[in-house]
Amino acid sequence: MGRIVIGVKDVSVIPREQAKELLKKLRLKPWQLPWIRASDPLVKYAGARPGDILKIVEEFPTAEEVVCYRLVVPG
Amino acid sequence: MSLAESVETVPLKAIKSAKFGLLSPEIVRKYAIMEITTSEVYDEGGLPVRGGITDRRLGVAEPGARCETCGHAYDTCPGHFGYIELVKPVIHVGFARMIYDILRATCPNCGRIMLRNDEIKRYRERLARLRQRWRLLALNLHEKIRKKASERAVCPHCGHKKNKMKFERPYYFYEETEGGALVKLDPETLRERLAKVPGEDLELLGIDPAVARPEWAILRLLPVPPPHVRPSIQLESGVRSEDDLTHKLVDIIRMNEKLKMAIETGAPTNVIESLWDLLQYHVATYFDNELPGVPVAKHRSGRPLKGLAQRLKGKEGRFRGSLSGKRVNFSARTVISPDPNISINEVGVPYEIAKIVTVPERVTEWNIDFLRELVIRGPDVWPGANYVITPEGRRIDLRYVKDRKALAERLAPGWVVERHLIDGDVVLFNRQPSLHRVSMMGHIVKVLPGRTFRLHLSVCPPYNADFDGDEMNLHAPQTEEARAEARTLMLVEKQIITPRYGGSIIGARQDYIIGAYLLSHKSTFITKRELAYLLGAGMSAEDPPEPAILHPVELWTGKQVISHFLPRDLTWVQPTAFKSKCQDAFRCDRDEWIIVINGELVKGVLDKKSIGAEQIGSLWHRIARDYSPEVARRWLDSSLRVFLRFLDLHGFSLGMDSLHLPREAYEEIDRIVKSGIEKAYELLNDYRSGRLEAMPGLTVHETFENRIAEILSKVREEAAYVVERYLAKNSEGYLMAKTGARGSIINIVQMVAVLGQQTIRGERIRRGFRTRTLPHFPADDIGPHAGGFVQGAFKFGLSPIEYFFHAAAGRDGLIDTAVRTAQSGYMQRRLINALQDIYVAYDGTVRFGGTLLLQPLYGGDGVDVSRSDHGKIIDMGVLRLAARVGT
Ligand SMILES: [Mg+2]
Ligand SMILES: [Zn+2]
Ligand SMILES: [Zn+2]
Numbered sequence: 038m039g040r041i042v043i044g045v046k047d048v049s050v051i052p053r054e055q056a057k058e059l060l061k062k063l064r065l066k067p068w069q070l071p072w073i074r075a076s077d078p079l080v081k082y083a084g085a086r087p088g089d090i091l092k093i094v095e096e097f098p099t100a101e102e103v104v105c106y107r108l109v110v111p112g
Numbered sequence: 113m114s115l116a117e118s119v120e121t122v123p124l125k126a127i128k129s130a131k132f133g134l135l136s137p138e139i140v141r142k143y144a145i146m147e148i149t150t151s152e153v154y155d156e157g158g159l160p161v162r163g164g165i166t167d168r169r170l171g172v173a174e175p176g177a178r179c180e181t182c183g184h185a186y187d188t189c190p191g192h193f194g195y196i197e198l199v200k201p202v203i204h205v206g207f208a209r210m211i212y213d214i215l216r217a218t219c220p221n222c223g224r225i226m227l228r229n230d231e232i233k234r235y236r237e238r239l240a241r242l243r244q245r246w247r248l249l250a251l252n253l254h255e256k257i258r259k260k261a262s263e264r265a266v267c268p269h270c271g272h273k274k275n276k277m278k279f280e281r282p283y284y285f286y287e288e289t290e291g292g293a294l295v296k297l298d299p300e301t302l303r304e305r306l307a308k309v310p311g312e313d314l315e316l317l318g319i320d321p322a323v324a325r326p327e328w329a330i331l332r333l334l335p336v337p338p339p340h341v342r343p344s345i346q347l348e349s350g351v352r353s354e355d356d357l358t359h360k361l362v363d364i365i366r367m368n369e370k371l372k373m374a375i376e377t378g379a380p381t382n383v384i385e386s387l388w389d390l391l392q393y394h395v396a397t398y399f400d401n402e403l404p405g406v407p408v409a410k411h412r413s414g415r416p417l418k419g420l421a422q423r424l425k426g427k428e429g430r431f432r433g434s435l436s437g438k439r440v441n442f443s444a445r446t447v448i449s450p451d452p453n454i455s456i457n458e459v460g461v462p463y464e465i466a467k468i469v470t471v472p473e474r475v476t477e478w479n480i481d482f483l484r485e486l487v488i489r490g491p492d493v494w495p496g497a498n499y500v501i502t503p504e505g506r507r508i509d510l511r512y513v514k515d516r517k518a519l520a521e522r523l524a525p526g527w528v529v530e531r532h533l534i535d536g537d538v539v540l541f542n543r544q545p546s547l548h549r550v551s552m553m554g555h556i557v558k559v560l561p562g563r564t565f566r567l568h569l570s571v572c573p574p575y576n577a578d579f580d581g582d583e584m585n586l587h588a589p590q591t592e593e594a595r596a597e598a599r600t601l602m603l604v605e606k607q608i609i610t611p612r613y614g615g616s617i618i619g620a621r622q623d624y625i626i627g628a629y630l631l632s633h634k635s636t637f638i639t640k641r642e643l644a645y646l647l648g649a650g651m652s653a654e655d656p657p658e659p660a661i662l663h664p665v666e667l668w669t670g671k672q673v674i675s676h677f678l679p680r681d682l683t684w685v686q687p688t689a690f691k692s693k694c695q696d697a698f699r700c701d702r703d704e705w706i707i708v709i710n711g712e713l714v715k716g717v718l719d720k721k722s723i724g725a726e727q728i729g730s731l732w733h734r735i736a737r738d739y740s741p742e743v744a745r746r747w748l749d750s751s752l753r754v755f756l757r758f759l760d761l762h763g764f765s766l767g768m769d770s771l772h773l774p775r776e777a778y779e780e781i782d783r784i785v786k787s788g789i790e791k792a793y794e795l796l797n798d799y800r801s802g803r804l805e806a807m808p809g810l811t812v813h814e815t816f817e818n819r820i821a822e823i824l825s826k827v828r829e830e831a832a833y834v835v836e837r838y839l840a841k842n843s844e845g846y847l848m849a850k851t852g853a854r855g856s857i858i859n860i861v862q863m864v865a866v867l868g869q870q871t872i873r874g875e876r877i878r879r880g881f882r883t884r885t886l887p888h889f890p891a892d893d894i895g896p897h898a899g900g901f902v903q904g905a906f907k908f909g910l911s912p913i914e915y916f917f918h919a920a921a922g923r924d925g926l927i928d929t930a931v932r933t934a935q936s937g938y939m940q941r942r943l944i945n946a947l948q949d950i951y952v953a954y955d956g957t958v959r960f961g962g963t964l965l966l967q968p969l970y971g972g973d974g975v976d977v978s979r980s981d982h983g984k985i986i987d988m989g990v991l992r993l994a995a996r997v998g999t
Contacts, residue, residue, distance in 0.1 A: 068245070104968060
């Protein structure tokens with residue numbers, strides 16, 4: 038596992054329990070999150086499997102740290 | 113029973129989901145009230161033929177007649193479908209591709225999908241799993257299954273060896289035999305094959321057999337829509353004109369009859385085939401008359417007939433023309449013209465329009481006297497009223513009320529009066545193309561004489577409006593809620609900071625800037641009379657300031673007038689456009705820095721940098737950001753008026769003497785131009801003799817072009833430097849360029865010194881004749897003159913050759929803009945279509961159409977740009993300044 042993509046600061050799998058809470062807070066079903074394919078290098082880097090929710094922290098020039106959540110899907 | 117009454121008796125149900133499928137022949141027959149059996153339309157008496165396409169059993173669409181099925185008149189009969197039984201089946205063009213896909217993936221012998229049983233089992237399980245959790249991913253799997261099945265040549269179920277299929281758009285299918293010959297497959301064969309495919313196998317391909325059996329895409333029964341869908345119109349001459357669909361249906365029936373006859377009389381196969389093909393053609397163009405590779409079906413006049421697809425497609429189609437966009441009431445459109453005396457919040461509305469566009473006002477005990485007065489004045493006198501609506505909902509048209517006084521007496525709380533637009537009403541104002549939020553803003557009505565809409569010059573930039581004939585639209589909101597929204601969200605003063613980049617899109621421009629500069633100038637003194645005039649123009653309600661000079665006459669400075677309108681607690685420091693030597697604002701004895709302390713402009717001249725629109729860190733941006741929209745608007749309204757009135761008093765005009773340069777200046781410019789051209793020719797010599805070395809990544813010629821462009825642009829730069837040095841500092845041209853009111857030093861250089869290099873598509877001019885740009889040059893001349901370098905200037909005139917190059921470059925610019933607007937317009941349409949369902953929810957998340965989440969926090973930082981300092985939440989510089997000045 039080498040470097041991650043430029044701009045992405047951190048990727049991690051959210052533990053099941055925390056993921057449930059997050060989805061409850063956002064009032065979402067898992068599939069309503071943005072998706073990311075299991076074949077994506079980011080997913081491999083984080084060691085995530087389909088059904089997991091990734092927390093991706095990116096760096097932007099306008100907003101220092103931007104968090105986004107992605108659902109890992111097969112493929 | 114009217115339609116309005118019947119609505120209440122219709123049972124209401126909420127739509128949970130919609131599913132699209134194909135009409136089965138059973139459903140077509142079940143929905144139909146009759147079969148169309150004859151191609152005759154009207155008999156000799158002009159009456160509909162029974163069993164024909166205009167049969168009264170299908171329903172009636174014109175007043176007077178009664179439907180023979182339901183007995184209702186035209187306004188309540190819903191219309192009833194019929195059907196045509198086709199002698200031979202034809203393909204539904206819209207599903208030809210689907211038919212091809214299914215045929216390729218299935219066995220022509222046994223109808224099974226071309227997959228082994230274990231594969232089928234595996235895919236079924238995967239589909240079941242995906243349907244539960246990843247419904248959208250199931251679509252991809254169907255595609256994968258189809259591809260896999262299509263690749264197999266031998267059927268795993270019956271061992272049949274499948275021939276390759278070929279599909280030729282729009283509706284021809286062929287099979288390739290062992291010999292390589294193509295055999296045409298007729299729709300009957302296709303239908304037999306499709307009917308064989310079992311339902312479970314269709315499910316693997318993503319088709320629900322309950323609502324869409326593929327053989328239903330081969331039409332045997334064609335539904336005939338009722339006349340409501342294809343009404344005939346009676347022309348003034350009494351001639352009846354039928355709808356395009358009716359014409360098309362008649363064609364289909366005729367061809368069907370011919371085909372039937374041919375089959376019954378035992379005509380040769382090729383005759384039957386060609387008639388069948390014609391029937392297919394008519395049915396296909398009935399659905400879509402713009403099929404590629406199919407001749408367009410035409411009306412007798414040569415006009416192309418409108419198929420069903422043409423009714424829906426495109427700008428004028430049902431979706432874009434009738435559903436997403438339609439014409440509306442309570443709106444007006446006319447030419448716009450400027451009015452610097454109204455507020456930026458206002459819009460001038462002509463009396464003629466104010467008397468037609470109305471606002472419904474509910475009668476209460478507080479406005480009853482006012483509304484009675486309006487009703488009495490009636491529809492023809494402004495301000496009046498056009499309609500009165502009783503509590504029972506009856507609309508009374510005041511044009512036909514004889515005794516309006518009596519009606520006004522009957523007015524009581526609960527009635528509604530549709531009164532004329534009056535001063536103070538809020539309306540929406542819009543100019544196309546509506547590219548961003550501020551293309552439509554709320555304005556306060558001011559009814560004025562004249563026939564144009566009047567708007568303040570400062571609101572031109574958001575609309576991108578000018579007054580060379582531009583027209584704009586006005587909409588009067590019809591509910592209290594809509595009016596409240598327009599006032600609190602859309603009003604111009606609330607849009608000063610644009611959501612595009614957090615800067616003020618509204619601000620001083622052109623005349624205002626030069627007026628403000630002149631007023632703020634150190635040498636400007638104002639008499640008592642003038643002061644009264646200016647403060648009056650600014651609508652000041654406060655006492656005038658003490659004079660700056662008491663003896664021998666009382667005089668005020670221009671800065672005092674400006675200060676008079678500034679917010680009392682405003683403190684601000686910024687450099688002006690004239691900043692040169694002063695580095696410290698507080699140790700500068702010239703007007704190079706603006707210093708405002710507690711609303712007092714103590715130093716500095718106003719210019720575009722301080723009061724113009726879109727300026728970062730400017731005085732105006734501070735006023736717009738740190739005070740309420742209302743305060744900012746009032747400052748702009750009154751100060752701009754003052755600047756303009758002062759400019760009136762002062763006078764300002766640009767003439768030839770504003771562009772005067774002394775002899776030495778021209779000598780210097782001549783030297784610069786001459787040496788530049790000399791250098792260009794030296795370079796040309798180097799290039800010709802092969803001494804020029806290529807720069808990295810470029811050819812020798814590209815290197816030459818780069819270098820020559822560099823040399824010639826340097827000529828203009830150096831000339832600009834000379835012009836700036838010699839041009840009188842108080843000349844109008846210089847002041848306009850320097851303050852940012854209009855134009856730049858480059859424009860002045862082009863007028864007085866050199867026009868410079870002309871370009872086409874960003875390159876020196878090189879096209880024209882075979883070996884040269886114009887016949888006036890020697891062959892292969894690529895020197896500065898032949899390449900479009902203009903040595904002349906506007907003040908002294910251009911040579912004919914220079915003039916030609918200048919015109920060519922000008923035309924290139926025009927073409928470029930035209931192409932760009934067309935391209936960006938189309939891109940805008942597609943973007944807006946894709947993004948229109950995105951919204952920021954109340955929890956700060958960005959969601960799509962109420963289902964998908966796009967961003968957990970709007971923009972990643974949760975900043976509303978239109979409430980920000982150029983995208984930042986706060987401007988740190990402002991805080992530091994506050995600490996420095998100590999307020
Ligand atoms: Mg225009
Ligand atoms: Zn009817
Ligand atoms: Zn088979």
